[in-house]
Amino acid sequence: MVVRINGKSEEIQGTTVLDLLKAKNIDPHMVAVELNDKMLERDHLATTAVKEGDQLEFLFYMGGGR
Amino acid sequence: MDFTDEQITRYSRHILLPEVGGKGQKKLAKARLLIVGAGGLGSPAALYLAAAGVGTLGLIDSDAVDLSNLQRQIIHHTPDLGRSKVLSAKEKIRALNPDVNVVTYEDRLLARNALELVRGYDVVIDGVDNFPAKFLINDACYFAEKPLVHGGILRFDGRVTTILPKKSACYRCVFRNPPPPGLVASCQEAGVIGVLAGIIGTIQATEALKLVLGIGRPLTDRMLDFDARRTAFREIKTRRNPNCPLCGDHPTITELVDHEETECAVKVTSDIS
Ligand SMILES: [Zn+2]
Numbered sequence: 001m002v003v004r005i006n007g008k009s010e011e012i013q014g015t016t017v018l019d020l021l022k023a024k025n026i027d028p029h030m031v032a033v034e035l036n037d038k039m040l041e042r043d044h045l046a047t048t049a050v051k052e053g054d055q056l057e058f059l060f061y062m063g064g065g066r
Numbered sequence: 067m068d069f070t071d072e073q074i075t076r077y078s079r080h081i082l083l084p085e086v087g088g089k090g091q092k093k094l095a096k097a098r099l100l101i102v103g104a105g106g107l108g109s110p111a112a113l114y115l116a117a118a119g120v121g122t123l124g125l126i127d128s129d130a131v132d133l134s135n136l137q138r139q140i141i142h143h144t145p146d147l148g149r150s151k152v153l154s155a156k157e158k159i160r161a162l163n164p165d166v167n168v169v170t171y172e173d174r175l176l177a178r179n180a181l182e183l184v185r186g187y188d189v190v191i192d193g194v195d196n197f198p199a200k201f202l203i204n205d206a207c208y209f210a211e212k213p214l215v216h217g218g219i220l221r222f223d224g225r226v227t228t229i230l231p232k233k234s235a236c237y238r239c240v241f242r243n244p245p246p247p248g249l250v251a252s253c254q255e256a257g258v259i260g261v262l263a264g265i266i267g268t269i270q271a272t273e274a275l276k277l278v279l280g281i282g283r284p285l286t287d288r289m290l291d292f293d294a295r296r297t298a299f300r301e302i303k304t305r306r307n308p309n310c311p312l313c314g315d316h317p318t319i320t321e322l323v324d325h326e327e328t329e330c331a332v333k334v335t336s337d338i339s
Pocket of ligand 1: 310
């Protein structure tokens with residue numbers, strides 16, 4: 001199925017958000033995940049299925065400034 | 067308060083703008099802006115806000131100017147090495163525009179002083195380099211109900227967002243808590259392309275000016291991410307999160323807390339070896 005991740009269309013296998021993060025080698029503690037413009041609680045990553053046409057945003061922490 | 071002929075000439079390119087005019091310029095002259103961190107983001111923000119004729123600029127930073135700062139912290143110059151950052155910055159601001167009243171705090175922003183400090187200003191600009199301070203600023207601005215212009219830079223990426231407490235998404239609506247220590251590089255040991263500080267810091271200054279003038283549409287409920295490698299901006303929509311521990315329906319954070327410093331330097335060193 002096709003989903004949009006950070007604005008780009010991607011073909012992925014049916015999976016949960018957590019599996020998708022794992023497949024991309026992203027530690028779930030390093031990102032905030034937005035699914036269709038709503039924040040996903042970290043506890044729900046493993047139980048939330050990704051569906052055709054979903055829009056996902058992986059927001060990484062950006063801490064610098066000095 | 068009336069402007070002198072000299073001031074009218076100095077601010078003429080503002081006054082010519084119908085959205086600013088003499089009225090807007092007077093708003094700027096009365097404004098009190100706090101810049102937390104007189105470093106990469108704070109440097110361009112402070113200089114442009116000073117040039118714009120902001121009446122009072124507060125600067126808080128406990129550091130001294132280090133040689134490794136000069137690649138991006140353009141308010142500090144080579145002869146300033148070893149000097150207090152807030153004093154070095156104050157000198158440049160006063161040289162640029164003597165109209166500006168600069169209030170310096172040679173201190174760190176902590177739970178014990180944050181709320182009182184923030185309360186004395188109209189808008190706060192986040193120019194700090196670590197997560198505990200970024201979360202603390204977010205929380206202090208929420209409790210004091212002060213607009214906050216958040217900024218962050220790392221490597222080739224930058225981010226800006228404006229937060230109007232109780233009206234738009236806060237930093238914790240998106241990032242609930244600071245990342246676990248050691249996991250995310252948060253300080254300059256990870257490296258940053260120097261000009262990013264200018265790009266993000268001047269957007270922060272733009273947002274602060276707009277808030278003071280009451281013009282345009284603030285960068286609220288969206289994060290503006292900039293990728294210097296591709297020279298591309300991307301906007302990510304955000305919204306108030308009912309589960310936010312600070313501004314949500316059932317808040318668990320009811321007072322300021324000092325989060326522990328993350329040990330990014332250690333982590334980055336171990337990555338290289
Ligand atoms: Zn919030």
